[in-house]
Amino acid sequence: MKKIEGFKDLGLQLTDHMRMRKRKREKVFNSSKQRRMGSDCINGGNTKLADLHLDIIFNIFSRLPVDTLIRLRSVCKLWNKLIRDPEFIELHLRRLIHIPPSPVIIALATGFLDRRRSLFLVDGIEEGDWRGREIQVEYLLDNRLDLVGSCNGLVCMAPEQNFDSIFICNPITGESLRLPESNLADGFISFGPRTAPRIGFGYDHSAKKYKVIRFWYNEGKLAGEIITLGERSWRNLDIPVTNGGGWFGNYPTELFLNGFLYWIIKREGVEFRRGDEFILAFDICREKFCILDFPWPPLETRYELLQLININGSFAIAIENYGQSQMYFGVVISKIWRLVGSKDMGFSLEQCSSYDDISYHQAYGRLYVLLGDGTLLLKLRRWGRYVSFASFHSKQKYLTRKICFTHKNLSVPLMSEPFLFTPSFVSLSTTY
Amino acid sequence: MSMISGDKSSTEILSLKSSDNEIFEVKKEVVLESITLRGMVEEDEFSDTLIPLPNVEGKILSKIIHYCQKHTEARAKVNGSEGAADSKEIKDFDSEFINVDDKTLLGIILAANYLNIKDLLDLGCQKIADNIKEKSVEDVRKTFNIKNDFTPEEEKAIREENLWAFD
Numbered sequence: 001m002k003k004i005e006g007f008k009d010l011g012l013q014l015t016d017h018m019r020m021r022k023r024k025r026e027k028v029f030n031s032s033k034q035r036r037m038g039s040d041c042i043n044g045g046n047t048k049l050a051d052l053h054l055d056i057i058f059n060i061f062s063r064l065p066v067d068t069l070i071r072l073r074s075v076c077k078l079w080n081k082l083i084r085d086p087e088f089i090e091l092h093l094r095r096l097i098h099i100p101p102s103p104v105i106i107a108l109a110t111g112f113l114d115r116r117r118s119l120f121l122v123d124g125i126e127e128g129d130w131r132g133r134e135i136q137v138e139y140l141l142d143n144r145l146d147l148v149g150s151c152n153g154l155v156c157m158a159p160e161q162n163f164d165s166i167f168i169c170n171p172i173t174g175e176s177l178r179l180p181e182s183n184l185a186d187g188f189i190s191f192g193p194r195t196a197p198r199i200g201f202g203y204d205h206s207a208k209k210y211k212v213i214r215f216w217y218n219e220g221k222l223a224g225e226i227i228t229l230g231e232r233s234w235r236n237l238d239i240p241v242t243n244g245g246g247w248f249g250n251y252p253t254e255l256f257l258n259g260f261l262y263w264i265i266k267r268e269g270v271e272f273r274r275g276d277e278f279i280l281a282f283d284i285c286r287e288k289f290c291i292l293d294f295p296w297p298p299l300e301t302r303y304e305l306l307q308l309i310n311i312n313g314s315f316a317i318a319i320e321n322y323g324q325s326q327m328y329f330g331v332v333i334s335k336i337w338r339l340v341g342s343k344d345m346g347f348s349l350e351q352c353s354s355y356d357d358i359s360y361h362q363a364y365g366r367l368y369v370l371l372g373d374g375t376l377l378l379k380l381r382r383w384g385r386y387v388s389f390a391s392f393h394s395k396q397k398y399l400t401r402k403i404c405f406t407h408k409n410l411s412v413p414l415m416s417e418p419f420l421f422t423p424s425f426v427s428l429s430t431t432y
Numbered sequence: 433m434s435m436i437s438g439d440k441s442s443t444e445i446l447s448l449k450s451s452d453n454e455i456f457e458v459k460k461e462v463v464l465e466s467i468t469l470r471g472m473v474e475e476d477e478f479s480d481t482l483i484p485l486p487n488v489e490g491k492i493l494s495k496i497i498h499y500c501q502k503h504t505e506a507r508a509k510v511n512g513s514e515g516a517a518d519s520k521e522i523k524d525f526d527s528e529f530i531n532v533d534d535k536t537l538l539g540i541i542l543a544a545n546y547l548n549i550k551d552l553l554d555l556g557c558q559k560i561a562d563n564i565k566e567k568s569v570e571d572v573r574k575t576f577n578i579k580n581d582f583t584p585e586e587e588k589a590i591r592e593e594n595l596w597a598f599d
Contacts, residue, residue: 053545055545056541056542056545056553056557059553059554059557060557060560060561060564061561063557063558063561064561064564064565065565068564068565070594071569072564072569072572073590074569074582074587074590074591075569075572075573075576075578075580076573076578076579076580076581076582077581077582079578080590172594
């Protein structure tokens with residue numbers, strides 16, 4: 001990938017492919033001044049329609065999902081411009097945040113045959129008509145990147161176990177941005193999977209900026225750094241954790257909710273079994289950490305997976321227990337615990353009785369999303385390569401599985417950890 | 433044709449005149465659903481005379497008045513609290529009310545915008561958004577009476593940018 005002049009300061013890099021598309025786009029449409037009223041492209045006849053004011057058009061457009069808006073760009077030149085208007089994009093995003101649309105999931109997929117990696121979107125979940133779509137992203141081909149977070153339609157991709165560059169991209173618009181190198185990469189220690197840097201990606205709604213934080217375990221302490229999109233270098237972060245942080249849990253699990261990033265951290269000296277965990281919370285606006293300490297439910301079986309999830313806008317933890325040593329052949333039982341209480345009065349975990357007794361065979365789950373009707377959505381990974389999704393009905397208390405197919409009717413390829421995704425047109429250049 | 437609303441109490445009745453000269457007699461409290469009209473009425477200019485609405489035709493105005501009446505009544509039932517809009521009765525009324533053809537829908541939206549009746553404007557815009565989701569690009573052009581000013585090459589270029597959205 002080559003750097004483009006003029007974007008150097010921002011660290012913004014365009015791939016050859018995107019540059020070509022950008023040039024093609026500019027050639028095809030002339031850059032005349034945007035016309036504000038709808039009347040120019042509307043034919044005679046009904047004068048009322050010609051009076052369709054911009055704010056009404058925006059009102060209607062802002063209620064439409066991203067894929068409809070992309071289709072509507074073809075209606076006429078004016079609509080094409082309006083849908084790309086930054087003011088409209090901002091309005092659309094605000095509505096998306098206020099009224100979350102149908103859940104969409106994004107993950108990194110590896111093709112079966114060619115091992116080619118791409119971003120994979122699954123939508124139609126609530127309607128029961130699950131569809132997967134592949135989105136090619138240039139730099140995924142060259143780099144060993146993992147999907148580590150998603151926020152407002154942007155995704156954060158980072159190398160798994162080192163300090164190589166982090167990319168932020170909007171898979172819908174195709175824009176991407178490479179973050180500056182870490183300050184602390186020099187003299188760095190090699191990581192194992194249990195001490196690899198953790199990356200958090202979130203949105204500071206007061207400053208209206210996106211931030212990335214990275215922290216790692218080094219010689220008995222946690223160290224960290226933070227960068228705001230647009231800044232030229234990372235800033236150090238003090239992490240007030242004096243003991244522990246050696247093992248972040250079975251899987252990197254982070255949650256961004258209500259302006260806070262959350263991780264599960266283990267206290268020192270604890271290996272495979274769950275022992276002394278606590279939640280590390282980061283206030284993204286104030287850039288301050290705090291620790292949430294509370295009694296955890298007793299360990300039920302030897303093997304366990306923990307995940308932080310969002311249940312109806314509040315923080316919860318899903319704990320999956322494996323009955324036998326071979327997780328692939330046992331029965332897995334999942335329970336959901338909601339965090340209740342307050343800083344002053346203390347926190348505790350309360351079990352969600354509606355989601356009691358979620359159990360399944362020969363698979364382990366990941367990604368819990370609560371649908372509008374109270375159905376819980378899980379991604380199950382079976383032994384072997386197939387990924388299926390399952391939904392758990394809290395009333396009927398049974399689990400149904402669905403294999404997800406791509407639009408070409410191919411079964412879903414290998415997938416990395418999926419994230420909830422809100423497709424939007426957020427432009428990286430306006431995030432500064 | 434005139435429309436006298438509701439009961440025989442001594443509430444003030446105002447007259448609204450549509451663009452096609454239809455006159456509607458409406459209770460003042462119903463008229464006040466429209467922020468635009470509220471401004472006019474409170475300035476006391478029209479308390480005795482007709483309020484002309486040259487931007488709104490009779491067929492649409494009649495529907496708008498019906499909406500405002502229903503919502504005023506519903507609000508009165510819960511003593512003016514905010515919860516009125518959420519009742520099942522009102523929701524059912526709203527979805528039936530807005531289930532009209534595209535031309536009427538657009539007319540309602542424009543009128544609700546002009547008269548500044550927020551809930552009706554949102555209802556109309558949401559309905560038309562829901563309709564658009566199902567429509568092909570060509571059908572959308574027909575609904576809004578829009579001429580396709582792209583050349584075939586230009587249109588092809590746009591489609592190819594985000595092919596996945598067109599499946």
